[in-house]
Amino acid sequence: MVAQRGEGDEVVTTATGMPAVQGAPIVPEQDEVVVRERARAIPEAAVARLAVYLRVLSGMVDQGVTTISSEELSAAAGVNSAKLRKDLSYVGSYGTRGVGYDVEVLVSHIERILGLTRKHSVAVVGIGNLGHALANYGGFQSRGFPVAALFDVDEDLTGVPVGGIPVNHIDDITAVCVEREVSIGVIATPPQAAQAVCDRLVSAGVQCILNFAPVVLQVPDDVEVRKVDLAVEMQILSFHVARRADEASAEQAANDLINGVGVDRVVIRP
Amino acid sequence: MVAQRGEGDEVVTTATGMPAVQGAPIVPEQDEVVVRERARAIPEAAVARLAVYLRVLSGMVDQGVTTISSEELSAAAGVNSAKLRKDLSYVGSYGTRGVGYDVEVLVSHIERILGLTRKHSVAVVGIGNLGHALANYGGFQSRGFPVAALFDVDEDLTGVPVGGIPVNHIDDITAVCVEREVSIGVIATPPQAAQAVCDRLVSAGVQCILNFAPVVLQVPDDVEVRKVDLAVEMQILSFHVARRADEASAEQAANDLINGVGVDRVVIRP
């Protein structure tokens, strides 16, 4: 059973240093079987990039490319080639030195690591502007995340099909999510409702949540939340606009200064 | 002029070590005026959190809270209190020891750092499902990012108002963006069109871009791009689902092992 999980696992006993499978007849109470997860060892940042590589590689497959070097792939993904190779090394060593990577092999291994070999049904809660857009968004289906259920509080919406799927009332969330094996919940409600919706998703057994509402959700440790806050993104951009403007005006001011006092050159240091 | 920019700046000459404002009649060719940006020193990660703090603080203002401690604010923002204080220290020291922070003072200083004292007009390109949702999304307006222009290639859409703003044809992008002083461009087009749209935005003088299209945009160094890729978010969640499932099955397998060979306890190490 354990062997099936692949060569990345270790099963060791901390006290005896002896493999558990050779377990002695009597094992002390304080002994532990430590199972180290290869998957756990992949940095979050690398996981995000793997998803990007996968997208680029899919495009390559469509173009009939069969082999690609780390240099080419990293350029297409907009990252450093060393970083790319390190990221791929988390997945395993599936490249050929002197040649590069077999595109299809790489695709299948990344898909395996990202868990894309399983089906991940998605439920969207909150069928407002954003919910509508998400329900109609083809990108989910096409990349293996079928939208299996839609929910809203508004009873007028109940039964109305959006993007081909009828909207359910939010009170049915537990039953429907369990029945349709929803593994990812998307919260696209107003902020006031988000925490309550989140709680209901969690009690329906959903362990992964993508939150578009601008609130910090409180969840148990075993639930994973990712947040997309458009206003925060805008404000980060705003910060950069301001920084640029500051730099420009500082440079301008400094140049004025030059003209006044005879300094030759202005350098804005990072 | 330089002094106006605040106490975070330094103006020094590297060769003479003498302040530039006291510049000697003759200044050597290799002298440099070095202007260090306080803004530049704020880590990107901290900027993102500042935006979150700002949102929480705005809620506090609405509730009539006038003072808040780092402990309370950090809890509400879902971060470590030490991290919060360090983040706020980048903004400046505006707290009172033994008391906490004055909410309104903090709000205004964070707004200043994030550049929210200026108006940032937004243009949305690509009025499909997502573009519609973005145009109608009230969160932009309410947080100081008025949507000033909409664009699409589809001539049937031209002139049709969406969210109260008429759609322009994409060929007019430069003229309209310049006229309405657009500082942030949002790309919500299909992936094939994204790079071309991006190039046109850049040549229209837009220096900040929020990209929803699943492609890596190539831009000049002086343009800031932030990316929101829903499929990538889903795949990251998928990875966590898979990891959980692996852990569960590993634990199960290990427990089976226990029953077989008499190990007492199984620990899954991070």
Added chain:
DNA sequence: TACCGCTTGTGAAGGCGTGCACAAAGTCGG
């Protein structure tokens, strides 16, 4: 005014991720 308790602000340490640089390993041409 002097003390006490509370909270900020920050020096320092530790951890994590990035990028460099190179050995290992494979292909290709002769």
Added chain:
DNA sequence: CCGACTTTGTGCACGCCTTCACAAGCGGTA
């Protein structure tokens, strides 16, 4: 079969970010 060339995989060092821990500072109280 061999040597030259190409590209992977990774050890290592550096730098950024996070976290801890505590001194400094302020308000309240007697």
